[in-house]
Amino acid sequence: MDADKRAALMALNSVIDPEVGLDVVTMGLLYGLDVTPASVDVRLTLTSQGCPLGPTIIKMAREALEGIAGDRAVNIELDWTPPWSPAMLSQEGRRQLMP
């Protein structure tokens, strides 16, 4: 993984779902990350289509990525395929939620 992509991943690691208390990567909400010289492209999902915090999480992700993107454009797309399920939680996330 190149340094730019690692920096983007680190930035997304700081985006915490305030209700669950986990970051979007640990939650398994990150479906795709691509860093090019022109842009940072992210595909995110939410725990459900009616997630009340969805727009806020996207805003926080955008702000976090803009902090490391420099002159690159930040593009965030919502991806509902496949729908998120708790099976997508990382082992660490599972351990934190069900100690």
Add this chain to the structure above:
Amino acid sequence: MSAAPAALNLAKSPPLDLPMRHFAAAAVAFWVFAAAFALGTDRLLGFGFQAKWSLGLVHILTLGWITMTIFGAICQLSAVLWETPLAWPDAARWAWWAFILGLSGFVGELWLGGNRYWIAAVLLVGSVAVYLACFARTMILAPRLDWTARHLAVSIACLAAVIALGLMLAWDRERGVLFHDPQGALIAHIHLALVGWVSLTIVGVSYRLVSMFALAHVDSKTPGRLALALALAGLAGLALDGLFFGRRLLPLWACLLASAYASYAWQMRHIFSARNRRIDPALAYTLLALAGGAVWAALGVGLAFGLLRDDTSVLAAYIYAALVGWATPFILGQVHKITPFLVWLHLFASRPWTAKSPPPKMTELASEKLAWAEFSAMIPAIALGLAGLLRESQPLLRAGSLFLLATATLYAAGTGLTLSFLVREGAWTQTSAPR
């Protein structure tokens, strides 16, 4: 794949004071109920259902605590669940004042033994009509109505029926011309309220909120669909039988309603089995409510089949199981999640954040220890209250009432802390538009 709906839900949320003023008033009503209950336990054993004191006590709980909380939650939930802002929020704000004045006058007049509770009741009914108009208009404007909304549409219709029937019962109380079986009409009124308004709202909301809070995805909705069909059949049959047909088939309606509850409980079992989070106070309260609801259903079947003596103490236990054992823990559990969410949404969601200064988690905005203490007092409040009523034991009932007062006091204290925090932050009337 779709584009991000930029701040869609945030822009549609009502000002923070709208839901919060409902939760604050409801907390006061809950405390007043608990205090009056604790002070008046000697009046509860062997009371008459037509006694003004007990009528006031029941209505401060059903209208002041339960209905006020549900109204406040719907004001907020309409934006986040149906992506539709509440229609006519200013009308809802005025209706809140009319509701408070109407309920205070109604219950106050009943408790003081007066006969002019009529005037306040009309104000109360008018305010509920405004709320119902706001909610109905919101649902009409919503792009789509989910499973929760369908439950709420039915429960709102039931509330209209409850209010209409309640007004007729109040008018007919000393005239006796409208109903050939006033007891049957009272049974219809009570069940339209407990099952149609309160329980269908709880059931509909629980499918959405509890699965979200438990991080549980459940594919099958069959038990939930069956629960709704059985509940509607049982409720319609019971109401019509009570109003017009002399209560001939009560065991059948009780079986249908108990089956509806069993089917709902089965759906909830799926959710709890699939949960991915530890049991926090909100989920613990939900489990307690499920237990209280099971007791309520069992008492209903026992009464309908004549297995329990049909006296006021058992009937009071039946009502207590519904209102304090089932509805109250469920509401407490959800509000413990909704209030921090509202505070977070209105105070922190719009701020720019960096990795070095992340926003707080919602669990940091409320005291979990306080919530557990409140929950710990609620368990004996339900158990001892029910035992006291069923065994006609004054000491047990008094002990249960004191635990309930402790729960209500802790809850009111928690609500007060949240409100004072919001006022200090200048967020009371703030919308959630970006700063």
